[in-house]
Amino acid sequence: MMGMDEKVRKTLAELGVNDAQGVEWLFAELRKTAERERAELISRGAPDQPQRERLCKALRDRWLARKGGFLSQVDENWLKPAGKDLKPVVGRQFNELRRFTPSLEIEKLVEALPLQQEASHPTELPLGSVAPRPAPRDLTLPGLRRPLGSIHPVTRMQREIEDIFLGLGFWIEGGPEIESTYYNFDALNIPESHPSRDDWDTLYIDSKTVLRTHTSPVQIRAMEKYGAPLYIIIPGKCYRHDNPDSTHSPMFHQIEGLAIDEDITFADLKGTLDFFAKKLFGEKVRTRFQPSFFPFTEPSGEVAVSCFVCDGQGCRVCKESGWIELMGCGMVHPQVLRNGGIDPDKYSGWAFGLGVDRFAMVKYDINDIQLFFQGDVRFLEQF
Ligand SMILES: [Zn+2]
16 A cells, blocks of 8 residues: 555645545545654654654654655645645645644654653563553544445456356356366367467466466366256456566456257357347347367357447457457367266257456457556546
8 A cells, every 4th residue: 555655745636536535535544644653653752862852853854844744745746736626625624734733742742752761662661560551542533434446347347248148047157276287278178289288378386287277177177067958157367478568468367158958059159159249249240250279169260249339340449350359169079078077979068268358458448458457546447
C-alpha cells in the first residue's frame, strides 16, 4: 500500500480520487496518520534530552515545515491543482486540517516526551512499578471507509461465458494449476518430442511437474472422475514461458469446454459454438470454421466470428479482416477418451479452448493485456 509520504507528493487525479467522499477519506487518513505518528513517538520516548529535541523537531518538520512538510505538500499537490468541482471540498478539508494540527501539540512535545529512564520498555521496569499508560485514542475521529470495488474485467468476461454454457446444461469444473506432465501432456496425446513441452514454452517445477500450460488436463481428470456422459466447462489460470508484452503474459486465463455423450458429432460442436458466439457478440454475427491441428482432437478446427463492430466490413478491431479469431476446437481424439477411461467405440465428444483475457480485450477494446494485471485502480474502475 502507498504510504502517506508518497500520497502527499501526488495530485488527487494521480491518486484516483475524483469525488468529495474520496477527498474526505483521504484527509481523514492524513489526520489519523498524524495522530498515530505522535502517539508512537510518545510511547517510544527518547533516551536523553538532545535525542528528545531531535525526534520532536523531526516530527514537527515532517508535518509542519514550510518547505516540504506534509501540510505544505497537501497545499501544493492536492489543493492547488484540484479541478473546479473538487476545489471547494479540498479547500474546506485543508482548512480543517490546519485547525486540527495545533491540537496535536507537536510544538509542546519536547517537554511532554518521556525520557526513557522514566518510561522505559515494560520488561525493564522494576517489579511493582506501574507501566506508562498508552496515549488515549480519540474515538470521535471518523473511521476509514474503503470504497467499494468492482468486478475485474477478466472475471466479468469469464462469468459471462460461464453463464451461457450453464444455460445449456454444462457445469463448471476446476483442477490444479500445478500439474503432472502426464495430465498436462501425455494423457492429451502430446508426445515427448512435441515442441510445446520444451523449457522455452513451459514452466517446469521439476521434470515431472509443470505449471499447467492449458486447462485441458482437467478434461482427463473429469473423465476419470465422472465418466460419460459429460458436459463441462473449465475456467482457470494457465502459465507459459512468455515474455510479457501487449499480447502475451506468462499467466493468462482459459476456458475449455468438453461434451461427451453417445452420437456426438461435429454438427453439435458447430451448433453449440455458433449459439455461443451469437449470445456473446449479438444475434447477427456469423461463425467460420477452418481446419487446424491439435494433438488431442481429430479433426481439429479454428473458429472465427464475423466482426461485431463493423459487421465484417473491416475495421481496427478485426484488423481490417472482417473476422475475429475466437478459439481452437475439435472432436476429442479417441486415444484421449481412452486415456480418460471412456470407450471411444460407444462415446464421442467435442472440446474447445479459448483465451478469456483475449475475449475481454476484444469485447472491451483494450489494446494491452498487461493492463489486466497491473492493478491500476484508474483502469479497473472503468468496469
Ligand atoms: Zn471489424
